[in-house]
Amino acid sequence: MMRQRRTWPIHLTLIAVSAVMLLPFYWVFKTSISGENIFSYPPNIIPRDPNPFYYVDVWYAIPFARYFLNSVIVSAITITANVVLNAMAGYALTQNFRGKGFVLLLFLSCMMIPFQATIIPAYLITGKLGLLDSYLGLSLPLFSTIICIFVYKAAFDAVPRSLIDAARVDGLSQWTIIWRVMLPLARSATATNVILSFIWSWNNFMWPLIVTRTPEMQTLPLGLARFLSYQEDSTGALYAFCIMVLAPGLLLFLMAQKEFVQGLSAGATKG
Amino acid sequence: MDRRSVLKLGAAAAATLSQPAILRAQSSKKLSILTWNIADQEALFKEEFAEFKAAHPGVEIEWLDKKGPDLPAFYQTQLVAGTAPDIVDLQGEIWVEWAANGALLDLTPYLQADAEFAKLFNPDYMSGWVYEKKNYLVPFYVAKTLLFYNKLMFKDAGLSEPPASFDEIIKFSEAMAKAEKTGFITLNFDWLYWPLMKMNGIELLTPDLKKPAFNTPEAAAVVDRLAKATASGAINKIAWTGRWVEPNGAFSSGTVGMMQAHSASYFFVKGQGRWINRDTLGAAQAPGNWSTPTNHGFAISKSSKNPDLAFALIKLMTGNKWATKFAGIRRVLTANIEADKACLASLKEEDPLAHAVLETQLEHTDKMTGNWPLANDAQIKDAFWPELQNGLLGRKDAKTALAAAERAVTRVLRRS
Amino acid sequence: MGLAKPADGKRVVLRRSTRRAILVWAFLAPSLLIFLLYRILPLLWNVVLSFEAWSPLKPAVFIGLDNYQEMLFDDDVFWQALWNTFGIIASAPIGIAIALGLALLVHSNIRGREVYRTIIFVSYPLMTVAVAIIWRWMFDERVGLINYAARSLHLVDKPIPFLNSFTWALPSVIAANIWQMLGFYMVIILSGLQTIPGNLYEAAGIDGANAFHRFIRITVPLLKPSLFLCFVIGMLNSVTSFDLIYVMTSGGPGRATEILITYIYKLGFNETRFDYAAAVTVTFFILLLGITYLANRLSGGNAGAVERE
Numbered sequence: 001m002m003r004q005r006r007t008w009p010i011h012l013t014l015i016a017v018s019a020v021m022l023l024p025f026y027w028v029f030k031t032s033i034s035g036e037n038i039f040s041y042p043p044n045i046i047p048r049d050p051n052p053f054y055y056v057d058v059w060y061a062i063p064f065a066r067y068f069l070n071s072v073i074v075s076a077i078t079i080t081a082n083v084v085l086n087a088m089a090g091y092a093l094t095q096n097f098r099g100k101g102f103v104l105l106l107f108l109s110c111m112m113i114p115f116q117a118t119i120i121p122a123y124l125i126t127g128k129l130g131l132l133d134s135y136l137g138l139s140l141p142l143f144s145t146i147i148c149i150f151v152y153k154a155a156f157d158a159v160p161r162s163l164i165d166a167a168r169v170d171g172l173s174q175w176t177i178i179w180r181v182m183l184p185l186a187r188s189a190t191a192t193n194v195i196l197s198f199i200w201s202w203n204n205f206m207w208p209l210i211v212t213r214t215p216e217m218q219t220l221p222l223g224l225a226r227f228l229s230y231q232e233d234s235t236g237a238l239y240a241f242c243i244m245v246l247a248p249g250l251l252l253f254l255m256a257q258k259e260f261v262q263g264l265s266a267g268a269t270k271g
Numbered sequence: 272m273d274r275r276s277v278l279k280l281g282a283a284a285a286a287t288l289s290q291p292a293i294l295r296a297q298s299s300k301k302l303s304i305l306t307w308n309i310a311d312q313e314a315l316f317k318e319e320f321a322e323f324k325a326a327h328p329g330v331e332i333e334w335l336d337k338k339g340p341d342l343p344a345f346y347q348t349q350l351v352a353g354t355a356p357d358i359v360d361l362q363g364e365i366w367v368e369w370a371a372n373g374a375l376l377d378l379t380p381y382l383q384a385d386a387e388f389a390k391l392f393n394p395d396y397m398s399g400w401v402y403e404k405k406n407y408l409v410p411f412y413v414a415k416t417l418l419f420y421n422k423l424m425f426k427d428a429g430l431s432e433p434p435a436s437f438d439e440i441i442k443f444s445e446a447m448a449k450a451e452k453t454g455f456i457t458l459n460f461d462w463l464y465w466p467l468m469k470m471n472g473i474e475l476l477t478p479d480l481k482k483p484a485f486n487t488p489e490a491a492a493v494v495d496r497l498a499k500a501t502a503s504g505a506i507n508k509i510a511w512t513g514r515w516v517e518p519n520g521a522f523s524s525g526t527v528g529m530m531q532a533h534s535a536s537y538f539f540v541k542g543q544g545r546w547i548n549r550d551t552l553g554a555a556q557a558p559g560n561w562s563t564p565t566n567h568g569f570a571i572s573k574s575s576k577n578p579d580l581a582f583a584l585i586k587l588m589t590g591n592k593w594a595t596k597f598a599g600i601r602r603v604l605t606a607n608i609e610a611d612k613a614c615l616a617s618l619k620e621e622d623p624l625a626h627a628v629l630e631t632q633l634e635h636t637d638k639m640t641g642n643w644p645l646a647n648d649a650q651i652k653d654a655f656w657p658e659l660q661n662g663l664l665g666r667k668d669a670k671t672a673l674a675a676a677e678r679a680v681t682r683v684l685r686r687s
Numbered sequence: 688m689g690l691a692k693p694a695d696g697k698r699v700v701l702r703r704s705t706r707r708a709i710l711v712w713a714f715l716a717p718s719l720l721i722f723l724l725y726r727i728l729p730l731l732w733n734v735v736l737s738f739e740a741w742s743p744l745k746p747a748v749f750i751g752l753d754n755y756q757e758m759l760f761d762d763d764v765f766w767q768a769l770w771n772t773f774g775i776i777a778s779a780p781i782g783i784a785i786a787l788g789l790a791l792l793v794h795s796n797i798r799g800r801e802v803y804r805t806i807i808f809v810s811y812p813l814m815t816v817a818v819a820i821i822w823r824w825m826f827d828e829r830v831g832l833i834n835y836a837a838r839s840l841h842l843v844d845k846p847i848p849f850l851n852s853f854t855w856a857l858p859s860v861i862a863a864n865i866w867q868m869l870g871f872y873m874v875i876i877l878s879g880l881q882t883i884p885g886n887l888y889e890a891a892g893i894d895g896a897n898a899f900h901r902f903i904r905i906t907v908p909l910l911k912p913s914l915f916l917c918f919v920i921g922m923l924n925s926v927t928s929f930d931l932i933y934v935m936t937s938g939g940p941g942r943a944t945e946i947l948i949t950y951i952y953k954l955g956f957n958e959t960r961f962d963y964a965a966a967v968t969v970t971f972f973i974l975l976l977g978i979t980y981l982a983n984r985l986s987g988g989n990a991g992a993v994e995r996e
Contacts, residue, residue, distance in 0.1 A: 010792050013792060014789075014792055014793070014797075014803045017807065018803060018807065020866075021806055021869070021870070022809070024866070025809060028813075028817060028821055084717075085717045088714035089719075091714060092712075095707060097708050097711045097712075106722075108919070109972075110726040111975075112972050113730050116927075116929055116955070117729065117730075117733055117951055117971075118725065118730075119344065119955075120347075120348055120732075120955075120961070121728060122725050122729055123348050123351075123352060124351065124352060125725070140721070140724075143717075147916065150912070151916065153912070154878070154879055155882055158882035158883070158909065159882075185882070189878055195874070199812045205814070205816070209341055210344065210348050215335075224814070239817075246814070250809060253808060344956045350743045372742050373745070508828075512848075514937070520830075521829065647958070649959075657764075657941045660939075660941050661941055664853075664940065664941075666853060
């Protein structure tokens with residue numbers, strides 16, 4: 001007998017959660033189109049005379065196109081490097097080898113080193129490499145991230161041993177196994193990696209601030225300073241800017257979701 | 272490819288790559304100038320740079336602008352790497368630390384050689400930039416605290432004149448405070464609240480700047496009074512917890528009777544508060560005519576390869592012609608006597624209220640406080656302020672808070 | 688496979704285990720290089736600096752343990768920041784638990800789950816500066832949305848000074864942080880959930896296990912790598928949430944929201960005490976290492992990886 005799952009409690013909970021998640025976001029959007037002072041009281045729920053001019057303001061106040069392009073290039077480099085390096089490292093960590101524990105510990109401990117404490121040495125090192133004020137210099141520190149290595153490791157770990165063994169018995173080489181068997185099963189990990197490395201690279205503020213010198217190399221978040229003007233005006237243009245910076249990350253998430261979510265693991269193996 | 276064509280290609284490439292180097296050698300003079308959060312003046316600076324380049328052909332000017340919190344991080348990284356900008360625009364007391372550490376060039380020889388130039392500036396403001404008898408900065412734009420007051424709220428409480436003493440500040444605040452209205456608010460960063468202490472005779476340190484001098488019964492009494500007034504709502508709590516937006520926002524909403532802030536607040540508040548005009552906003556000196564300055568000045572990095580050129584650019588930017596233009600556009604005072612005179616004169620008709628506000632900036636410049644030449648100003652501030660905050664917000668009683676502050680400040684002083 | 692060819696003196700044949708070792712290290716090398724340059728070397732810079740007295744443009748002087756001594760015995764702020772940091776670490780599991788619940792709900796076969804997933808995730812790509820500004824406004828005592836709502840619904844009659852109160856400031860910051868991170872945790876957990884083969888559940892269902900059993904016996908063990916990852920990330924993200932705290936409260940009021948990372952930054956760039964900041968950094972690093980080690984042990988070692996057969 002088929003048991004009907006009652007889905008409405010799930011929907012109710014999720015809708016409530018969605019409201020909480022969206023509310024601050026709605027406020028950012030609302031202020032970006034109405035330009036009201038966010039500190040006025042009482043707060044307006046509906047925007048008063050909405051207009052898109054703040055977005056236009058952003059476009060003209062800073063060299064938006066140039067910053068956008070810089071951000072795109074840096075993020076593209078970062079994402080590519082990340083997927084390649086992290087998948088490799090993640091796979092390596094699924095193997096048993098001498099020194100594995102040490103490497104694991106090393107990776108974990110690298111996560112414990114906060115960026116703010118590395119600013120000056122990182123700058124000096126980048127200088128020695130001759131990469132200051134360049135796209136490569138901007139993206140290099142984020143070429144590989146430990147979190148994503150572990151995401152890949154977790155995904156590879158979950159591939160059933162039987163599958164790998166079967167492939168090996170079939171005579172496939174190490175490389176082919178990785179390429180044909182494991183990676184396709186880890187598509188969600190790749191999607192996660194792409195999304196995350198994009199977001200970190202796109203939103204990165206402090207490192208571009210330190211490493212760029214010429215205005216033409218600046219990335220998008222640095223343009224933020226323009227709108228946090230000396231008056232710290234918390235209205236219109238600032239929020240329009242925030243929305244414009246947010247949009248690509250969101251779009252990427254939407255695209256990556258559709259690509260990789262279609263019935264992944266369910267039918268992958270047969271016992 | 273055969274060897275010959277490779278060689279030819281190599282030679283061509285080398286020639287191309289070296290060409291920019293040759294060109295670079297011709298215009299090898301490059302000045303970099305780092306300003307503090309003033310990107311809105313791009314048009315003005317472009318004109319100034321153009322005039323400078325016309326007078327000094329072959330010089331390139333690189334202009335960088337960073338927001339306040341980012342500038343120290345940026346500058347210090349550049350310093351460690353040896354590529355510090357030639358000219359730096361610095362606010363507040365951060366210059367003392369860098370001067371003490373040898374990052375800034377002593378400008379006294381330049382000013383002595385060019386006495387005419389030095390005479391252009393208000394001597395009281397100029398003296399604020401002297402450390403160990405050496406002058407390190409040239410004034411760019413200046414401001415100091417004043418007392419803004421809400422004439423409407425004053426009228427409602429039956430008051431007509433601004434307070435003339437600390438006592439009156441408290442009393443007036445209590446009279447004006449009811450429901451959600453409060454009587455007094457102040458900015459608290461960079462020692463801007465210090466006139467409240469100074470008008471009661473409280474000193475931060477001994478004259479030799481070696482020991483704390485604020486842990487006295489009189490000081491405890493003052494802190495206690497302020498704490499009680501804050502608890503009762505006479506003084507707005509944001510005075511001790513807010514940064515820039517909150518205190519100014521509160522005052523501009525028309526619910527605070529008095530605000531102690533520097534002239535930049537006027538323009539912010541005017542934009543936000545529709546109730547503000549000549550009849551409703553008053554500008555006065557704080558009791559005792561005490562004020563804390565918050566100034567911007569130009570310094571030259573010691574590592575600069577072109578100090579003479581850098582000084583020439585500073586001269587141009589702060590000289591009469593451009594300082595006047597700058598003061599007029601930005602409605603700010605520059606400590607350049609001529610420029611300020613011209614600015615005030617033009618404002619008198621255009622905007623009498625702004626005129627009244629800016630006038631206060633030039634009065635009583637001998638009564639500026641809260642501005643000590645301390646190399647570890649930031650550390651002392653970080654040691655003193657949180658404890659004082661504890662006392663003002665009632666978390667600790669006044670005596671305990673001051674004692675804790677004294678301990679913390681002594682520790683800092685001991686280290687230097 | 689891997690049989691040694693008869694020795695003809697010309698070709699070197701490697702055993703499979705050596706070949707595997709070479710492969711492994713070759714795969715690890717690029718990432719290791721990046722970490723060496725941008726994490727390990729800077730850490731070493733800090734370690735060396737922590738035993739010296741140094742300011743930019745002046746030569747360094749070796750002073751042994753003086754910085755550490757000052758930090759442990761002469762610095763109230765350090766202890767306050769340490770305490771606050773612990774508070775934040777303890778809040779990471781809350782966010783993860785909520786995210787786990789959400790992930791399970793979203794993972795179930797309901798209509799529109801992609802929409803929910805996107806909505807929950809939308810907070811993460813928002814620049815932290817924007818998050819901080821918005822939440823600073825929402826918690827504002829005078830004009831903030833939360834107080835406005837609470838007062839309109841008559842839940843309280845006087846506004847609560849969230850960010851100005853010594854008791855409410857840190858929880859408020861934590862709330863904002865959890866809001867931003869929920870989607871992120873959820874994505875990681877979902878990534879783990881999706882690699883659990885569906886037939887395992889079917890098999891269990893046929894064997895008569897109910898939902899709760901399935902959760903405990905199948906889901907949780909197979910999720911251990913993801914959950915471990917989430918905890919470590921959660922802890923690290925919260926204690927390094929520099930931007931959020933710096934913009935929301937700047938460590939205030941007093942030092943109520945000062946955590947070690949903001950203290951380190953202020954020591955370095957506001958007070959130009961890079962040497963002392965280095966000592967605090969090293970201590971911070973050791974602290975985090977210790978906590979992660981504990982977490983690793985608790986989740987069964989090997990970074991939570993599941994041992995098979």
